[in-house]
Amino acid sequence: MQTQARGARIAPFYAMEVLKAANRRQAEGHDVLHLELGEPGGGPPPRAVAAAAEALKSGTRLGYTEANGMPSLRTRIARHYRDTYDVDVDPAQVVITTGSSAGLLLGFLAAFGDGARIGVSEPGYPAYRNILSSLGMTAVGIPTDHAARFQLTLAMLDAALPLDGLVIASPANPTGTMLDASALAETAPWCAAHGVRLISDEVYHGITFGDRAATALGCSPDALVVNSFSKYYAMTGWRVGWMVVPADLLSAVERLSQNLYISAPTLSQIAAEAAFDDSAFLDAKVAGYARTRAHLLEALPRAGFDRLAPADGAFYLFADVSALTDDSAAFCERMLVETGVATTPGIDFDPQRGNRFLRFAIAGPEEQMLEAARRVAAWRRST
Numbered sequence: 001m002q003t004q005a006r007g008a009r010i011a012p013f014y015a016m017e018v019l020k021a022a023n024r025r026q027a028e029g030h031d032v033l034h035l036e037l038g039e040p041g042g043g044p045p046p047r048a049v050a051a052a053a054e055a056l057k058s059g060t061r062l063g064y065t066e067a068n069g070m071p072s073l074r075t076r077i078a079r080h081y082r083d084t085y086d087v088d089v090d091p092a093q094v095v096i097t098t099g100s101s102a103g104l105l106l107g108f109l110a111a112f113g114d115g116a117r118i119g120v121s122e123p124g125y126p127a128y129r130n131i132l133s134s135l136g137m138t139a140v141g142i143p144t145d146h147a148a149r150f151q152l153t154l155a156m157l158d159a160a161l162p163l164d165g166l167v168i169a170s171p172a173n174p175t176g177t178m179l180d181a182s183a184l185a186e187t188a189p190w191c192a193a194h195g196v197r198l199i200s201d202e203v204y205h206g207i208t209f210g211d212r213a214a215t216a217l218g219c220s221p222d223a224l225v226v227n228s229f230s231k232y233y234a235m236t237g238w239r240v241g242w243m244v245v246p247a248d249l250l251s252a253v254e255r256l257s258q259n260l261y262i263s264a265p266t267l268s269q270i271a272a273e274a275a276f277d278d279s280a281f282l283d284a285k286v287a288g289y290a291r292t293r294a295h296l297l298e299a300l301p302r303a304g305f306d307r308l309a310p311a312d313g314a315f316y317l318f319a320d321v322s323a324l325t326d327d328s329a330a331f332c333e334r335m336l337v338e339t340g341v342a343t344t345p346g347i348d349f350d351p352q353r354g355n356r357f358l359r360f361a362i363a364g365p366e367e368q369m370l371e372a373a374r375r376v377a378a379w380r381r382s383t
Contacts, residue, residue: 010130014348018332022342033372034364036342038173038315040234041364042288044271045281048235051274052267062266067257069096069242069264073273077242080276085215093245095253096264096272100203100228100241104131106260107224107243110252111165111197112137118165118199121152123318123349123357125173125201141352146320150175150309151183154190166191169201170213171313174349174359176204178312181214188220198223203241206232206282208313209290222246229268231314232282233275240268289315292362292369300360303377315363318346322356332358339375 018036026032043049055062068074074094081089097103104127112118114136120128122141129139142160144150152168168187170179179187191198200216200223216223228241241264245253257263275282296317300308307320325331328345336342346357362369 006134006136010134011126011351013126013130014329015344018336018342018344021333022336025336025340031340032336033341033368033375035360035362035369035372036344038231038361039236039363040231040285040315041368042234042285044235044238045233045275045278047278047281048233048238048271048275052271055267055270060270065096065263065266065269067254067261067263069094070266070269070273073269074242076273076276081215081217081244084212085218087215087217089217089244093247093250095243095245095250095257096269097226097241097243097257098261098264099230099239100201100226101127101131102257102261102264103226103228103241103243104128104199104201105135106253106256107199107226107245107249108132108135108137108165109256110245110249111199111224116164117162118167119152119157119160119163119196120167121150121169121172122352123150123174123346123354124167125169126348128167129351141350143350143352146307146309149177150318151177151179152187154186157187157190161194163194163196165197165199167199167201168216169204171204171208171311173204173314174316174344174346174357175309175318176311176314176316177309178208178211178213180211181218184214184216185219188216188223192220192222200225202226203228203231204314207286207289207315209293210312213313217244224249229272229275232286233272234282234285235268235272235275238265238268238271240264240272288366289363292366293317295370296360296362296373299373299377303373303380305376315361317360317362318349319358319360320356321358326355328355328358335376335379339372339379341372341375 074091078089078091116137132139225244229235305319309318344359346354
């Protein structure tokens, strides 16, 4: 007797579908501005590129590393936690992954079994739901709203019980909102009291426009933290990230990594270690995101996008467009065709209410982001 393959049940990642449509238009000769993908513009850190080039030039052996990654990189990441958050992390608990996506997969597999119920916020990053579903687990969508700044409250968590795990993200995709240190300090003990494994997605740390993001490790040594070199470090295509893994999951994560990935790409690990020494370059990128954000926070409301999530960090603006449409997918498609501006419909992030929202990703070159705002404003005036 045949059963349906799990992959057949997985929803598409609509941001990637929009990218395909946008690329088709570009191939046909149309001008397209990309605000659909959360990908930094302007290239990776020069020191990372130089380290990779030197490794290739000098003939450095680029075979497999141990499954948990290069010891020197793991030690450097542990130092990062001490320097940035004043939190001590044992390098033995740092695991290098093939991007944060692999970290999520390894973490879910190590921490949970078939049928586990994992709380995820809605709106939220769609891969949480889709990875969990592919693993035979249940993503328990917990609706958030503008009044709660699109972050989970303890009352929301109480209503979602029973849960085996909880994924939090701060700053969050798609909203850019953050849990402040006091809210995080309440969430971690709530998880401990209810037997809920806390997984903290911290891939947008370093990209904030006010208070610095707090790590869950400052509140809970049992939290499983996922991070990446893709966002702040602007190394998306290098496919390298990391996890800080609680001691009780370390053995399982290592065995899973050995069998699923062997190890993260060695050249990327060499480059990632060097990226830590390019903070001036990276902070200048964040300053550029801040300028673009400030401009769009003025321009978009004038164009009718006047209900935006309070973006504390990351590089997104999440807009409630219910006054303009009840079909954000069609709205985004029309915007692409008529303005050349590619954005992501909210259905990617919230299956129930996403038809009322869309996301602008604003990490591209500043001049292109400002041009996108001009086009969208002109388009809205003419419709």
